[in-house]
Amino acid sequence: MKTFKEVMLIFVMSLVIGLIVNKVNPKGIPLIRDDKGRFEVDSSAVKENSGEKQEKVLTKEGFVKPQNIPVETAKKLFDEKVIFIDGREPNEFNEGHIQGAINIPYKEFFALSAEEKLKMMGNIDKEATIVSYCGGGECEISIDNAYEMAKIGYNDLKIYLGGYLEWTAKGYPVTK
Amino acid sequence: MKKIISNKYFLILLRLIVGGLFIYASLDKLYHQEEFSKAIYNYKFLPEIFINIFAIIIPYLELISGIFLVLGIFKRGSSFVITALLFVFIIALTQAYFRGLDISCGCFSLETVSEKSDILQRIIEDILLIISSIIIYTQSLKHNNTIKEKENE
Known part of the structure; x- marks a missing residue:
């Protein structure tokens, strides 16, 4: 019985402090995680494909929301010599990647400070269109990396969800 | 063996280690809540609506129980909470291990990258920790009983 009382005390303390701190903290998270649409191609990307220019969408944190794009858009951007960033680990990257892609491994990248991240991005212009991709399939680091x-100010990010898997299946140019 | 387990100094040492580790493990999660929520998501273990509530409460459960354990107050409750948490962690890790999920375990630091061997190591660490916290719990029960017996005499 004493155990139960103590457990309840710890639990209630954690719940109350957790909820209050989360509410006050500017970096707090929503109570329910929203992953809806994470894997869906943005309808705006499809419209843009048909030549219609779209307004940029801001997230509630205030940065430009990356846009999920289908393979056709990815290929079109590839032909326009847009920058492709591969978020996988260097060993996977070296086994094969989209031709001309730059390797920025997410697992290394996300742990860096904003300044270090900018340094790692090198001389890529903030207004440049960047296509982020990874292995494809269930791979999510294309989204996370983008x-x-x-968040550090790049304004035109595209997420190519099909990734390396779909790209190679289509027979598009790769470097091995 | 029994003597060691019920040795006062051994129990204090155990409490400091387990409590200290839990305080340490909670801090990184408190600082990187969004990443911790993502780490839970990656375990593909919980329904989505519960993920963020867990991400908000678990670090404080760890922190508060850890502090209580180190200070030696509410020993029963805190060792019970820690045992329960470790039990959940072990199940989550084990199912991730067997399903071959690529997860960042989010155990001590959210930056640690997971290899399969890494997950196995975490499971072993957690098993050692759960044994320690069970010892703390059972000994604090016994300790209480002996006090009661003495009072009754």
Whole structure:
């Protein structure tokens, strides 16, 4: 019985402090995680494909929301010599990647400070269009990497969800 | 063996180690809540609506129980909470291990990258910790009983 009382005390303390701190903290998280649409191609990307120019969407944190794009858009951007960033680990990257892509491993990148991140991005212009991709399939680091880059001020991020898997299946140019 | 387990200094040492580790493990999670929520998501273990509530409460459960354990107050409750948490962690890690999920375990630091061997190491560490916290819990029960017995005499 004493155990139960103590457990309840710890639990209630954690709940109350957790909720209050989360509410006050500017870096607090929503009570329910929202992953809806994470893997869906943005309808705006499809419209843009048909030539219609779209306004940029801001997230509630105030940075430009990366846009999920289908393979056709990725290929079109590739032909326009847009920068491709591969978020996988260097060993996977070296086994094969989209031709001309730059390797920025997410696992290394996300742990850096904003200044270090900018340094790692090198001389890429903040207004440049960047396509973030990874292995494809269930791989999510294309999304995570793009958001990390958007947070430090890159304004035109695209997420190519199909990734390396779909790209090679289409027979598009790769470097091995 | 029994003597060691019920040795006062051994128990204090155990409490400091387990409590200290839990305080340490909670701090990184408190600082990187969004990443911790992501780490829980990656375990593909919990329904989505519970993930963030867990991400908000778990670090404080760890921190508060850790502090209580180190200070030696509410020993029963805090060792019970820690045992329960470790039990959940072990199950989550084990299912991730067998399903071959690529997760960042989010155990001590959210930056640690997970390899399969890494997950196995975490499971072993957690098993050692759960044994320690069970010892603390059972000894604090016994300790209480002996006090009661003495009072009754």
